[in-house]
Amino acid sequence: MEKILSMAHTILKNHLNNNSIAIDATCGKGNDTLFLAKICKKVYAFDIQIDAINMTKERCKEYQNIEYLLKSHEYISDIGEKVDGIIFNLGYLPTKSHTLTTLLPSTIAGVTKGIKMLNKGGVCVVVAYPGCPSGREENEGLMELLPGIDQHEFEVVKYEFINQVNDPPILYIIERISL
Template sequence: MKKTNPYQVTEWYRSVIRTQIKPGDLCIDATMGNGRDTLFLSQLAGPSGCVLAFDIQQAALDSTKALLQEHEHLAPVQLLLDSHAHMSSYADPGTVSCIVFNLGYLPSGDHSIATHKESTIVALEQGLELLKTGGCISLCIYSGGDSGFEERDGVLDYLKGLDSKKYLVVLSCYYNRPNHPPIPVIIYKM
């Protein structure tokens, strides 16, 4: 078994998500990448749950499918070759327990293909509607690259404007890490 680093941003937000998801829950991996979050959500939701996983790259779907085939007792997973900006076409409002976003580009993929502010904000708007009361969105903002800083700034501006009576936005940072470290955010629907 691979040892995890508790100081990695993915392990930080997973420690929060573990408290949110119960067997039988519907979860969304908005940016499936290589499938690690899809697998994680599927393990938590279990065979009675369901995971919808989105990516616009066939390579992401292929890699995720291969990863899932190595494991048992997972929630059924729908791998969707579609933008996260279309997630509301696949789930009903108030039915989703957790949505995970990792912004940026596919690790070991084509760095010219990345998430962008416009589609990410649309996806966040839809995700907030899809969440159950008490549900959460985990958002890991990786900046840099051609559009990363623009996306970071646009998403942070959007989050700051959310109604504080409906949503709690918890933003954290790696304060002493160089080179634009990822920004982890958890959004709770109250």
């Protein structure tokens, strides 16, 4: 069975090409940014930690198609253009302070604004980690927001392992089907 993050990448790959514009809303160590930079024309990489931005720059140093933004993804629409793919890989950097984790209000603001920026056929993937208190709260917030999204504009899918212990990650997929 395809694991959660791998499935998130597979979904993005199926929606992106070398003309695409994408956003990594939480660049962290740069794995997701690197993945997007290999496929897309342009990638915007957000993070609130300068350490994360610098790690991502180092990881992606061979790629010139990335713009780094040291700011919260609640300001995602500041980039001022439509996009084809977005990833929110929530949580914290495993090696860094767990207090610098994504939080419910900014996550909901970022996802709400981000999906409005999608071109038709574009996709936003959100990887949620409900195994810790703030992650559980974020996941509950997503489960309040996402089922209410207009089905004529977006298709929304939840992908999760339902027989695993310890609250495994959950993938949400939001695809824009009309403008």
